Structure formats: structure tokens, C-alpha cells
Amino acid sequence: MPYVNIRITREGASPEQKAELIGGVTELLQRVLGKNPATTVVTIDEVDTDNWGIGGLPVLDYRAAQAASGPKR
Known part of the structure; x- marks a missing residue:
């Protein structure tokens, strides 16, 4: 019985988007x-952006820094 846990930031993923993730996984x-799909469990945890960090920064600060540095090459 596979168990998959998806963690995303709490930024308004719709029920339809979550259903698509569950079905796709x-x-x-x-x-x-x-x-067997009948025994596959998928959970989605939504985390407040205040509780999510990347590269030593809160996620919103990280995104701002990435946007300020321009497009990736």
C-alpha cells in the first residue's frame, strides 16, 4: 500500500487542483x-508560507530574491 505525502504552501490550491494531484500521483x-490504485493513499498538507523556508530564507523572501535576480539561464 503506497503512501504519498505532498506538501505545498497554503496559497489557494483549489479542490480541483488537489484532486488532479491525487489522481495523477x-x-x-x-x-x-x-x-493498486485502490490501496494507494495520497495526502496533501498545506503549510503557511511563514513556516516554509528555502535556502535559509522564508519562502516569500526567497521568491522575491529570485525574482530580483532575473530569469534563470
Whole structure:
């Protein structure tokens, strides 16, 4: 029984988007690993941006720094 936990920042993912994630991950596990969709568990945890950091910065500060540095090459 596969268990997949997806963590995203709490920024307004719609119920439809979450359903698509759940369905897509379930289908991927079935297609790639032959796992039974009926016993595949997918959970989505939404984390406040205040509680999410990347590269030593709160995520919103990290995104601002990335935007200020211009497009990636």
C-alpha cells in the first residue's frame, strides 16, 4: 500500500487542483510501479508560507530574491 505525502504552501490550491494531484500521483504509481490504485493513499498538507523556508530564507523572501535576480539561464 503506497503512501504519498505532498506538501505545498497554503496559497489557494483549489479542490480541483488537489484532486488532479491525487489522481495523477495515483496513476503514476500504477503505471510505473504496478501499484493498486485502490490501496494507494495520497495526502496533501498545506503549510503557511511563514513556516516554509528555502535556502535559509522564508519562502516569500526567497521568491522575491529570485525574482530580483532575473530569469534563470
